[in-house]
Amino acid sequence: MSAELDWQPSLLFTPPKAPPRAALLLASGFSVQYRALRAVAAVVPRVIVAGTGSARLLTWSRYGRRYHALPEGAFQTAASLEQIEAICVEHGIDLIVPADGLTTRYLAIERRRILRACFPTPGPEDFDRLDDKWRFYCLCTALGVPAPKTRRFAARGELEAFLARNPNSMPGMAKPLNLYGGLGILRIGSHADLAEIDYAPILFQAFIPGEDIDISVIARDGLVERYCIYRKAGGRVHYIENAALIGYVEIIVARLGVSGVLNFGARIDAGGEVWMTECNPRFWHSMDFAQIAGMNFFAETLWPGKGPRNPLAGRSVGTLHGIARRALRLRPPGHMDLRMLAHTLRDPLPRLFGYSDFG
Numbered sequence: 001m002s003a004e005l006d007w008q009p010s011l012l013f014t015p016p017k018a019p020p021r022a023a024l025l026l027a028s029g030f031s032v033q034y035r036a037l038r039a040v041a042a043v044v045p046r047v048i049v050a051g052t053g054s055a056r057l058l059t060w061s062r063y064g065r066r067y068h069a070l071p072e073g074a075f076q077t078a079a080s081l082e083q084i085e086a087i088c089v090e091h092g093i094d095l096i097v098p099a100d101g102l103t104t105r106y107l108a109i110e111r112r113r114i115l116r117a118c119f120p121t122p123g124p125e126d127f128d129r130l131d132d133k134w135r136f137y138c139l140c141t142a143l144g145v146p147a148p149k150t151r152r153f154a155a156r157g158e159l160e161a162f163l164a165r166n167p168n169s170m171p172g173m174a175k176p177l178n179l180y181g182g183l184g185i186l187r188i189g190s191h192a193d194l195a196e197i198d199y200a201p202i203l204f205q206a207f208i209p210g211e212d213i214d215i216s217v218i219a220r221d222g223l224v225e226r227y228c229i230y231r232k233a234g235g236r237v238h239y240i241e242n243a244a245l246i247g248y249v250e251i252i253v254a255r256l257g258v259s260g261v262l263n264f265g266a267r268i269d270a271g272g273e274v275w276m277t278e279c280n281p282r283f284w285h286s287m288d289f290a291q292i293a294g295m296n297f298f299a300e301t302l303w304p305g306k307g308p309r310n311p312l313a314g315r316s317v318g319t320l321h322g323i324a325r326r327a328l329r330l331r332p333p334g335h336m337d338l339r340m341l342a343h344t345l346r347d348p349l350p351r352l353f354g355y356s357d358f359g
Contacts (some may be wrong), residue, residue: 027099042291265279
């Protein structure tokens with residue numbers, strides 16, 4: 001790496017008055033990264049992708065103007081900065097955007113040596129504190145935020161021994177520390193279920209009867225500017241309000257003073273009490289539903305909208321499976337369902353062949 005590149009400070013991020021002419025999307029995979037691509041492409045005329053691994057599948061999308069393959073491990077070393085800067089020079093890049101957890105952490109670490117404006121992210125220490133489910137649990141308990149009782153085990157054998165001594169701890173949820181998209185999460189109802197665990201360390205979390213509820217927020221310097229709360233039921237994503245959930249999230253965000261987009265998972269029990277379970281300090285899988293419902297988290301982070309902080313409350317968007325089931329019952333699609341169909345049909349190949357789920 002050249003001395004100039006090594007010592008050049010990053011450009012301080014000031015949201016531009018208008019969308020940039022070209023953005024570089026950093027991607028280490030396909031699924032959530034495709035959702036990020038669609039959000040960026042909705043407001044930026046040219047989106048260039050630099051990626052590793054299955055990110056190459058983004059070439060099937062009409063919204064990526066050019067794809068640059070980076071070597072495996074590129075987002076885990078500063079050695080890739082010079083190649084990324086060369087891509088930026090070639091395409092006249094105004095803004096660099098991380099599409100997933102690996103690239104968000106990479107940008108958080110290296111942004112002070114990057115010659116371009118970067119999308120806001122938490123700092124590397126705050127990213128790790130939120131992304132690691134064990135550290136997130138410890139943070140919640142320290143702040144007095146309700147979270148299911150969680151234990152950490154170095155290997156499956158330790159968990160097996162614990163459950164042999166404490167069988168009443170089942171059912172519970174086994175989780176990896178920081179995978180995403182539900183990968184590795186297992187409901188452990190008997191000792192036989194332990195055979196499915198193929199990772200270590202292991203978190204074992206008390207099972208909270210009830211339903212999942214999520215909140216996605218835009219944070220700036222420890223304040224939640226905008227958010228949406230949603231639950232999935234009946235083949236639909238329902239946007240709702242929940243005062244307790246936003247209250248707990250505001251405590252966490254204020255304590256860390258973070259900026260960027262954050263997605264929190266929680267459980268709500270039969271009595272209505274909310275229990276925080278995880279945080280994704282990056283873009284997430286269901287962000288396309290919010291975009292269809294009227295809230296583009298990429299654009300809203302850079303150019304905050306006016307109006308209510310929770311602008312989607314009361315809206316509902318059908319998944320593609322849900323819309324299909326509705327059609328089989330001879331029920332016409334609603335307005336938001338038509339927007340989902342149009343969103344999909346404008347770029348069908350990634351949905352059909354790119355291992356992206358139909359929701």
